[in-house]
Amino acid sequence: MYPTTYHRPSSLAEASRLFAEAGDAAYISGGHTLLPAMKTRLAAPENLIDLRHVPELRGIEVTSENVSIGAGTTHHAVSQSGAIRQAIPTLAAMAGTIGDAAVRTLGTIGGSVANNDPAADYPAAVLALSGTIITDRRTIPADAFFRGLYETALEEGEIVTRLSFRLPEAAGYAKFRNPASRYPMAGVFIARHRGGEVRVAVTGAGNDGVFRVPEMEAALARDFSAGALKGITVSPAAMLSDIHGTAAYRANLVGVMARRAMENLGSAVAID
Amino acid sequence: MSSQDAQSLSPAAVPIRLTINGTERRLQVEPWTTLLDLLREQEGLTGSKKGCDHGQCGACTVLIDGKRANSCLVLAVVKDGAEITTIEGLGQPGNLHPMQEAFIEHDAFQCGYCTPGQICSAVALVQEGRAHTREEIREYMSGNICRCGAYTNIVDAIEDVLGQSSTLREAAE
Numbered sequence: 001m002y003p004t005t006y007h008r009p010s011s012l013a014e015a016s017r018l019f020a021e022a023g024d025a026a027y028i029s030g031g032h033t034l035l036p037a038m039k040t041r042l043a044a045p046e047n048l049i050d051l052r053h054v055p056e057l058r059g060i061e062v063t064s065e066n067v068s069i070g071a072g073t074t075h076h077a078v079s080q081s082g083a084i085r086q087a088i089p090t091l092a093a094m095a096g097t098i099g100d101a102a103v104r105t106l107g108t109i110g111g112s113v114a115n116n117d118p119a120a121d122y123p124a125a126v127l128a129l130s131g132t133i134i135t136d137r138r139t140i141p142a143d144a145f146f147r148g149l150y151e152t153a154l155e156e157g158e159i160v161t162r163l164s165f166r167l168p169e170a171a172g173y174a175k176f177r178n179p180a181s182r183y184p185m186a187g188v189f190i191a192r193h194r195g196g197e198v199r200v201a202v203t204g205a206g207n208d209g210v211f212r213v214p215e216m217e218a219a220l221a222r223d224f225s226a227g228a229l230k231g232i233t234v235s236p237a238a239m240l241s242d243i244h245g246t247a248a249y250r251a252n253l254v255g256v257m258a259r260r261a262m263e264n265l266g267s268a269v270a271i272d
Numbered sequence: 273m274s275s276q277d278a279q280s281l282s283p284a285a286v287p288i289r290l291t292i293n294g295t296e297r298r299l300q301v302e303p304w305t306t307l308l309d310l311l312r313e314q315e316g317l318t319g320s321k322k323g324c325d326h327g328q329c330g331a332c333t334v335l336i337d338g339k340r341a342n343s344c345l346v347l348a349v350v351k352d353g354a355e356i357t358t359i360e361g362l363g364q365p366g367n368l369h370p371m372q373e374a375f376i377e378h379d380a381f382q383c384g385y386c387t388p389g390q391i392c393s394a395v396a397l398v399q400e401g402r403a404h405t406r407e408e409i410r411e412y413m414s415g416n417i418c419r420c421g422a423y424t425n426i427v428d429a430i431e432d433v434l435g436q437s438s439t440l441r442e443a444a445e
Contacts, residue, residue, distance in 0.1 A: 001304040002304070003282065003284055003302070003303075003304055004303055004304050005284060005303060006286060006303035006347075006349050028347075028350070031345060031346065031347065031350065032327060032345055035306070035327075035345050035346075035347070036326045036327065036345070038304070039325060039326065048303065048347075050350055052350065076339070099415070100330070100414045100415025100416075101340055101393070101396070101397070101400075101412055101413075101414075101415055102327075102330060102333055102340045102341050102342045102393065102415045103327065103342070103415065105336070105339045105340060105341045106341055106342075106345065106346065181328070182414065
């Protein structure tokens with residue numbers, strides 16, 4: 001890693017100001033994406049701004065309508081939160097399947113969402129749960145946030161402070177993991193919201209990052225059962241293709257994982 | 273025991289305080305130094321291994337404030353104030369941790385390179401209390417790769433210690 005200067009702000013305003021003044025800077029939280037990038041010298045920020053001591057990024061708040069999670073909350077903390085497990089059990093269960101136990105100790109929900117890795121789990125959850133991304137500048141609905149591979153609506157220096165989710169009536173998540181990397185090759189998060197809207201979001205499979213499947217959403221809005229998905233396919237043209245699986249293979253996985261998610265509502269299934 | 277003395281550090285080094293295996297240490301670290309490199313190069317604790325250096329193999333697993341983490345994916349400066357436990361802090365020859373004894377008893381390694389990370393991870397797994405079956409042990413140990421393929425015996429060793437701890441819990445109740 002190249003030399004860098006470390007900053008430890010104790011407020012959101014201070015973090016934002018440090019970033020603006022630094023010229024070349026990166027925020028660090030869990031560091032599980034940034035550090036590998038720095039080691040391979042794909043990233044070499046002259047300044048590191050540690051968000052772990054910013055109080056605005058902490059805490060989990062659950063009401064009868066809403067779950068609000070501080071961006072600095074680790075995957076481990078989300079998976080073990082009694083309040084989240086009760087409000088949106090699938091979200092807590094999904095957090096418990098991210099990476100491995102050591103990764104979950106340090107990786108954070110805000111980092112995952114801000115990074116928008118095409119194979120990260122959280123983008124699918126945020127999109128299907130119709131989540132809201134709250135930053136130090138504004139509030140961004142999930143549909144306007146994710147913009148392709150590693151691209152988001154975040155502006156330079158903007159900090160994700162919280163993730164907010166309205167409580168669904170039902171939700172399920174299923175993913176097929178690459179047995180070596182354990183990143184999903186297809187992960188499908190399904191949520192039925194009050195008023196009957198169903199949202200289906202897919203991670204790991206698309207060649208432009210997380211995406212929704214309107215045909216599945218319409219079918220599940222009519223009949224919220226695994227059987228309603230029969231015959232619905234996604235086009236291989238929009239799928240990733242690499243040494244781990246062809247586009248056609250991933251397109252098929254999306255259908256299989258959607259059915260598995262529907263068959264396991266209230267939990268998260270990880271298959272490898 | 274320091275292979276990198278204070279004079280060789282750059283002026284960018286910052287002071288931090290860590291409790292390493294029960295001993296409080298006041299250290300100067302360059303901000304780009306990982307916890308793993310600090311432990312191995314500055315503190316002479318070479319039990320934690322550098323396998324992939326990218327958080328994929330688990331050979332560098334240590335306990336940070338009691339939770340397992342990949343020490344290669346943490347900057348030391350970020351953990352200012354934390355308590356670190358490495359394989360050296362779990363037990364020593366003649367006074368082994370029950371998990372270390374179980375790994376020997378079950379022949380849960382071949383080359384041994386991944387073993388310190390496996391054992392730190394396994395100790396955390398027992399403390400977390402979420403793995404009860406062999407399948408769950410495998411899932412919760414998935415971050416620790418053994419290229420010799422000693423997984424069956426590793427699971428045997430962990431199952432053994434889990435059994436001991438549940439027996440102890442029942443005895444206490």
